[in-house]
Amino acid sequence: MAGENVIVKILERLPGRRARIAVVATAGAALIMLAALLFLGLATQVGKSFQPLNVVMNDFPNVTRAETLARLGIAAQTYWTLNKSQIEENFSRIYAVKSAEVELRFPNTLILRIEPRQAIGMTMYQTASAASMFYIDSSGVIFEKGSDIPKPYFPIITIPGVNFYPGDRVPPSVARFLPTVEKLPMEIRGVISEIVIDWRMAGNYRVDMFDLIVYLRRPKVSIIITPEKFVDERYFKTLLAGVKVAEKVNLYDGDYRIEGRTDHNQSIPIIPFGGSR
DSSP, X not given: OHHHHHHHHHHHHSSSHHHHHXXXXXXXXXXXXXXXXXXXXXXXXXXXXXXXOEEEEOOOTTSOHHHHHHHHTOTTOOTTXXXXXXXXXXXXXXXXXXXXXXXXXXXXEEEEEEEEOOEEEXXXXXXXXXXXXXXXXXXXXXEEEOOSSOOTTOOEEEOTTOOOOTTOBOOHHHXXXXXXHHHSOHHHHTTEEEEEEEEEEETTEEEEEEEEEEEESSSSEEEEEOHHHXXXXXXXXXXXXXXXXXXXXXXXXXXXXXXXXXXXTTOOOOOEESOOO
């Protein structure tokens, strides 16, 4: 081989047999030392692979690191004992997780990239004696128990006659509407206290279409409106402006509902009907 020929030529040019022997011995010792260092390094890495995993993960809202690792079953796991597929399956049972990436690196590093669900509103589980609030995301997944006092920018989204648990999904027709709630500017979302899904009926049967009853925080006014007009930001802003004007002239002396499903030739109706909520 070319490498061997080079070495032979170098040895042949060295003056004396002892010099050649010394070079060979030195080279051999160096190779042995290098092999020993490589073996020692590999042994160290292999030793680490039997130690508990070093877990690197991003922050997870409202859940401590220890709670997350316990729920995933990672505590005291090593590179050799960790079941990556099981961890991914465990992630699917944590409803507050939208997506997760699991990466295992030798000798003992586990990297978790977690994307949490973002709440766009709250929904209510109600019994005869109590009610609990749960967060809902833009895809319609109910994922976590929320504060019993809704945050000002989280409207309550109510589907009459239906109670949800974490892990449940709202009906597809309602889920299609929710991303529009997420896109609402805070100036609009902040004045809404509740959005009720008002199913349309065909005789005694419910059809898979609905209007929205939007309850404002102040004044005590509700607006019945189609999803299409609700997401028309310009239309809804104009409607809210009309409500404010009506409030200033004391048009509302109680709880009123406003018809907002039609623009009546581009004019915004402020027509109380139906009495109180």
